Amino acid sequence: MDVVNIFLTSELGESLEDFVHDQRRFTFDRLGPEGPRRLVEGPMWAFVDWVMPELAGLEMCRRLRADARTVDAHVTMVLEEDDPEDRRRALRAGADDYVIGPLTRTAVLDRVLALQSRGVERQATRRFELGALTIDMAALQARWNEQPILLRPNEFRLLRFLAENPNRVLTREDLINGLGKREPPIDERTVDVWIGRLRRAIKAAGGGNPLRTVRSLGYVFDLG
Amino acid sequence: MDVVNIFLTSELGESLEDFVHDQRRFTFDRLGPEGPRRLVEGPMWAFVDWVMPELAGLEMCRRLRADARTVDAHVTMVLEEDDPEDRRRALRAGADDYVIGPLTRTAVLDRVLALQSRGVERQATRRFELGALTIDMAALQARWNEQPILLRPNEFRLLRFLAENPNRVLTREDLINGLGKREPPIDERTVDVWIGRLRRAIKAAGGGNPLRTVRSLGYVFDLG
DNA sequence: CAGGCGTGTGACGCGTTTGTGACTGCTTTT
DNA sequence: AAAAGCAGTCACAAACGCGTCACACGCCTG
Structure with a gap:
């Protein structure tokens, strides 16, 4: 039933x-x-x-x-x-x-x-469009110029959070909190690895690098 | 409340x-x-x-x-x-x-x-526009007429501090303290090198020289 | 239970940043 | 004119911060 x-x-x-x-x-x-x-x-x-x-x-x-x-x-x-x-x-x-x-x-x-x-098809709803990058919240999919970016769950969350706060330096702590990680406390250096994986995934989809490193502080999603 | x-x-x-x-x-x-x-x-x-x-x-x-x-x-x-x-x-x-x-x-x-x-503590966005120069505190980015200036962390801090105190002579000591350098005590002559590097970076972005040397006293950010 | 996947972490190596001393050239003083 | 004072610049070594890798652990699947 x-x-x-x-x-x-x-x-x-x-x-x-x-x-x-x-x-x-x-x-x-x-x-x-x-x-x-x-x-x-x-x-x-x-x-x-x-x-x-x-x-x-x-x-x-x-x-x-x-x-x-x-x-x-x-x-x-x-x-x-x-x-x-x-x-x-x-x-x-x-x-x-x-x-x-x-x-x-x-x-x-x-x-x-x-x-x-x-039999309604739910069309995609929540969407970001940031330059060449599109983030489809409903489909849980990101694209670079229509080209799908293959992201693991954590990478998707990371990209979403960065894209929600463009042009703003986010510290590693911000990012850890932003992804809702609490237990166990996450080592800040781990964020570097997240970023690295996210960058590689975007690159693999033919994308550029919208993620700028701000030395000794954190990372920014650069827009414009 | x-x-x-x-x-x-x-x-x-x-x-x-x-x-x-x-x-x-x-x-x-x-x-x-x-x-x-x-x-x-x-x-x-x-x-x-x-x-x-x-x-x-x-x-x-x-x-x-x-x-x-x-x-x-x-x-x-x-x-x-x-x-x-x-x-x-x-x-x-x-x-x-x-x-x-x-x-x-x-x-x-x-x-x-x-x-x-x-989640994020949104620290207030501070944005200076001093003539052709723009300093975006959120993105930690400086521009000269929309042209990004490539600054190293210390240079950015220096520019920020100077821009926060325009038209005012800042001694080398002021600048060292203003950047929060304490340990180990910084040689005052080092400030000259900072200024030199900052000037070069602004120039490289096609900018002018808003930093005026005041002999035997220090440096001023000239406005207008 | 084996195998694959996602994820966090320690470690390693490299490039960048940065403070400093030395040298140079200009300016002021005597 | 010589001497002293001061700032601009360069080269260099040490420290620092980041990217990356390999590995281990947990979870899910077949």
């Missing part, structure tokens, strides 16, 4: 129990600022409120897109009212589509079933 | 009252051509419109960076549409990042909260 996992950032007025319908099992779960509480199999659907208690909805959306666990989720933004500007922003933040709230259980299911039956 | 000071170059459609959210006090203020109207404590965030009534946004951006009072501000440029050229120009002019407008109160708060919650 198929499973459909639905995550919401806020409580629904109505009940949230899992149930089975039409040969599919629907599960509901809360979605916190740190992302989904549990890992699931099967397609994920996330509904993000425009306003949230702890975190702006757009930021939540971006985080979902950045989180490797939810990269394949279909993200729907919940708008309070039909503002064209907000719609555009929502999509730009990585949402796949939007509904005009408030959210009811019926609205959620309508959405999911409609899209499922239509 | 933390204070977050937000400055804008144009009116927001929505209300602009100060308010408290999430343990932080947000204050809003207008940003005129002369810079911020008041001095504040705590982090500053400036949002500069691409088009402004009295002044081009880019010029405004440069002025903010040159203004000692706002040097520690995080400057966000507000673009009307997503033009890659404009983005690069904005960053060149000293902006830390940009948003695609128009600006709403929500967009502003998104930006501020998103950046505040990010």
Whole structure:
């Protein structure tokens, strides 16, 4: 039996129990600022409120897109009212589509079933374009002039973080923290090895070297 | 309680009252051509419109960076549409990042909260523009008319210190202390070599000589 | 359980950076 | 005019920082 996992950032007025319908099992779960509480199999659907208690909805959306666990989720933004500007922003933040709230259980299911039956292809959403370099957060893929760069998970995270902070010297400590490495404490020299591997990967894809070493300080992603 | 000071170059459609959210006090203020109207404590965030009534946004951006009072501000440029050229120009002019407008109160708060919650300590971007010379403290890069000057760490520190104290004679001792050299005690004559190397580097980038020797006293960064 | 992959680390070697003494040439002083 | 003072420059050695390699460990897969 198929499973459909639905995550919401806020409580629904109505009940949230899992149930089975039409040969599919629907599960509901809360979605916190740190992302989904549990890992699931099967397609994920996330509904993000425009306003949230702890975190702006757009930021939540971006985080979902950045989180490797939810990269394949279909993200729907919940708008309070039909503002064209907000719609555009929502999509730009990585949402796949939007509904005009408030959210009811019926609205959620309508959405999911409609899209499922239509077999929507989730198009790539969150994308950086920095010169010749493109970073596709949804597909977890980086390209240099359309040429895919073969990156290991850590290298991808590193590139993403550098690209998010262009033209800014990042110390080795910044980079370690930026990749969320805590335990065990990482030796700063290890960052050199990361950079080396990342550079080699970009080069192997025919790319240049956007990563500048700043002696005795750190590294910069050079833009322009 | 933390204070977050937000400055804008144009009116927001929505209300602009100060308010408290999430343990932080947000204050809003207008940003005129002369810079911020008041001095504040705590982090500053400036949002500069691409088009402004009295002044081009880019010029405004440069002025903010040159203004000692706002040097520690995080400057966000507000673009009307997503033009890659404009983005690069904005960053060149000293902006830390940009948003695609128009600006709403929500967009502003998104930006501020998103950046505040990010891992990196965003040390304030300091950017000098002294005639043809530009010093980008974030990227640790100096340019002469857009032409990068290739500086070694010590030379960059020297240039920075000189540029921070323009039109003022700095003794060799000042310079040694200004660069934070303590151990072992540095021979004063060594400063001459530093200056020589710095001059050569600027020249190599097609630049002039803003460093004037004051016989038996020290050196000055000449402005104007 | 073997094999492959991703990743962190210590070690090695090389290029770069940098402080210094010496030499040179210009300027000021006597 | 000679002497003293001062700054510009060069060459060099030592120290430093970075790139890279090989290896070990953990994890997943077949």
